[in-house]
Amino acid sequence: MPALEDQIRHLMAEETASMHAAPDLGERVIRATKRKRRRGALAALAATVAVVATTPFYLAAAPGSGPTPIVTATPAPPAIDDLPSSATPPSKSLGDLGDGRAFGHVRLGYLPEGLRWRRWSLDHGDAYTTSFDYAGDKNGFYCVQIFVYEGDAVLEVDDRISVHRQEGEGEEVTVGDRSGYAVVANVGEDGMKGTPTFFLNMGERRRAEIMFSPVYAKDLRTSEAVNRELRKIAEGLTSTD
Template sequence: MPTLEEQLRQIMADETARLHAAPDLVERVIRSSRRKRMRGRIAALATSLTVVAAAPLYLTVAPGGSMQTPTVSPTPDPPAIDDTPPVPSEPPSLGDLGDGRAFKHIKVGYLPEGLQWSHWSLDFGDSYTTSWNYDGDKNGFYCVQIYVYEGQTVKEVDDRVQLHRDEGEGEEVSIGDRTGYLVVEGVGEDGMKGTPTLILNMGEQRRAEIMFSPTYAKKFADDKAVDRELSKIAEGLTADG
């Protein structure tokens, strides 16, 4: 059976050998985890050696008069801890939407000039969203975003609209034969105005929330011009069921 000193040398040799593994990201994470566990084993064995060296040696007399040294058990290894970070999963999306003018149950008839689909979307089943910007970069800032609520999620947006009414914020609007609510929500970037928003009633079980980013809204002459563009987008929204 190897001595504690031999175990310690072997562990240190193993640790040195691991340092020459290939430097790819996943391997580095796994290797770091293993090194942490190995350092724990080394520290435990070193502590055990110190205790053995410092403890007085007691001799006992065995039957027949022979002298015996009591057996010393090594400290057991600490339990391994799996501290490898989890791999994040991709959020649910609507997939490839082409030009972005049709997404799930909604079709977009009008968008301001110069915008293209951002190649970004989220799909949570009863609520889903996508956006448009200048360059189609999914990591870029949005200009226009539409969030659709269906089924049970309609109550959430209706409650929010009612809160705006109670606070005296925003106004009721008519969009053709449909109703909507115009309001500026939240606080914008760097203390600017919040997000110009039109919430459109598209039927008993569907609402569409149309938003301009505060930065994009600044390109229009005034608030009335922003409201007109939001209303034109709302007019062009249709549903397939």
Template sequence: MPMLEDEIRRLMADGTARLHAAPDLLGRVMRSHRAKRRRARAAAVAASVAAFVVVAPSIAYWTVDSVPTIGERSTFSAVQEPPAIDDTPPVPTDPPDLGDLGDGREFGHVRVGYLPEGLQWSRWSSDFGDTYSTSYNYDGDDKGYYQVQIRMHEEKTVQEVEDQIQAYRGEKGGEEVTVGGRSGYLVVQNVGEDGMKGTPTLFLKMGDRQWAEIMFSPVYAEEFSGAEAVSAELKKIGEGLTSTM
């Protein structure tokens, strides 16, 4: 019996000895554990990505629609918001004028000495710099018709007047005159417009940098006895003009 028990103990000892851990068992166990942790993390990341892919469209839509970036605001604004249409009609504006001229006898760089009887300043004028003008009628109403209009041409616009007079000369549509020692040109402009007989006009050279254009309205011209009477009145107005340049 003792021999049997000794044999049993020996056999158990031999079996237990074979169960001892190898020298690198701890390292292998740690490495295995780390590997399992990495695999677990990778699996978790993959699962998160998969979940994001599923819900990303709705998240992206909510993000762009609710809180767009500056660049997205510009892009989506151009697509989603049509440009505003300004259908407000433009407000008409009056041309620049010479202001209050009092009796209208002096404006710009000229003084008016003579006007036909009954005429007064119409309270109308225009001022475009080197070209400016005013007019005279019976009732002093700036909405009424003019009887006489005086337009002054200075500096850069002088050449335009001289070219215009040269064109009239070529058409033989007027005549050379001398008024108060100054050269001028008498012509009827705009003949046939609106069924009228045209606008009797005296161009008068006031100086090297200034011309006066004195006009009678066609309706006013009919109040005189004829073309010679109209020309005489135009010359009187021209004689009474004084340059203040």
């Protein structure tokens, strides 16, 4: 059953890769849904393998001898639609954002000195993101990346914050009259030291996730400077609708 085993290995490889996606890939807004679908497909395939592997096939033999097993061809399993194309709209950008300060339904009031918009963004409707670096180069590495979640997408980010709380990671932070949560995420993943992250509650149906790349955090030299800059970005991030 090479075809079946190949599909299982492929799904397992995809599952592992999705759990280690770099923050600046901008695909985490759909990763959770895809991971659930892969797990369901993987479970179905595993169950099929178990049934096929334990089902005996016999051919009647001459009197006095035991049944003789025969090898039969295993039919190829039906194609698995991991994520239907109709459920995965093509990624699109937020367009020309000028200096990048205003994007989607928010405006960035403060940006650390020396950073420029990378001329890059992703728009998935209820979740969108853009980022900034030193050179304004979309092919370079990000320094600061901001995700905004709206509507139902808020549930995904709230779930992640809840996990951090349960694990005793990070701390509650208040920014003016808004609540926030600061944590160093992805510690130890892919050899990284961690991604300083600030989750900001911008209202009942909107959340923001502000991230510093580990490299940029190192440029700031101290954790105090990192926390100060994250907080200043959060304080200056406001809704435009």
